[in-house]
Amino acid sequence: MNGVVVKVSKYLGKKLARRFRAWDADGSGYLCEEDFVRRARLVASAGGHDVGSVRHLEVQEQFLILWKSLAGEAGVDHLTVEQYCTAFAALVVSHPDGFDAVYGPFIRASAGAVDIDGDGALNRRELRLWYATHLQLPMGVSDHVFDEMVPDPHGVLPIEELVGWVRDYYFNEDPNSPGNKILGEVEP
Numbered sequence: 001m002n003g004v005v006v007k008v009s010k011y012l013g014k015k016l017a018r019r020f021r022a023w024d025a026d027g028s029g030y031l032c033e034e035d036f037v038r039r040a041r042l043v044a045s046a047g048g049h050d051v052g053s054v055r056h057l058e059v060q061e062q063f064l065i066l067w068k069s070l071a072g073e074a075g076v077d078h079l080t081v082e083q084y085c086t087a088f089a090a091l092v093v094s095h096p097d098g099f100d101a102v103y104g105p106f107i108r109a110s111a112g113a114v115d116i117d118g119d120g121a122l123n124r125r126e127l128r129l130w131y132a133t134h135l136q137l138p139m140g141v142s143d144h145v146f147d148e149m150v151p152d153p154h155g156v157l158p159i160e161e162l163v164g165w166v167r168d169y170y171f172n173e174d175p176n177s178p179g180n181k182i183l184g185e186v187e188p
């Protein structure tokens, strides 16, 4: 622990717990390095990058930087939901540079892996791939978000804009802000 005590609002706590559940795909109740390795492989594969390819390893590196930062913050090698929330808040939410240092590069690498045509943006199909693998959310949620965020039905969502919405998810306390709807509604 770095000794920083971070206040986590009830609303942020719910949002963090939801992300924990999505990470904990096998429902074991804790996260370990393998969850991050597996997820990186899934995202890279969805983008057509072979296991062991340069692109896959770049994505995996960002996933592992995040994992090691969280585990290091908590001082453990398995994270419970409480430990995840506390470590994530301390690492990413507590100071302005935290998101940019750790989480922004992680989202860019992950979304970049499914940017199949390499235009720096996600079209409807590419966003579906990202939702299905990185977020583990169904196509309906992805399509809804795409329709909300991209005015032109044939348009694209720039990855930098996506990073901005993800930032909003963690920093905006207004349930009606667009960033807070990127994973669907937060349960009351």
Ligand SMILES: [Ca+2]
Binding pocket: 115, 116, 117, 118, 119, 120, 121, 122, 123, 126
């Ligand atoms: Ca693209």
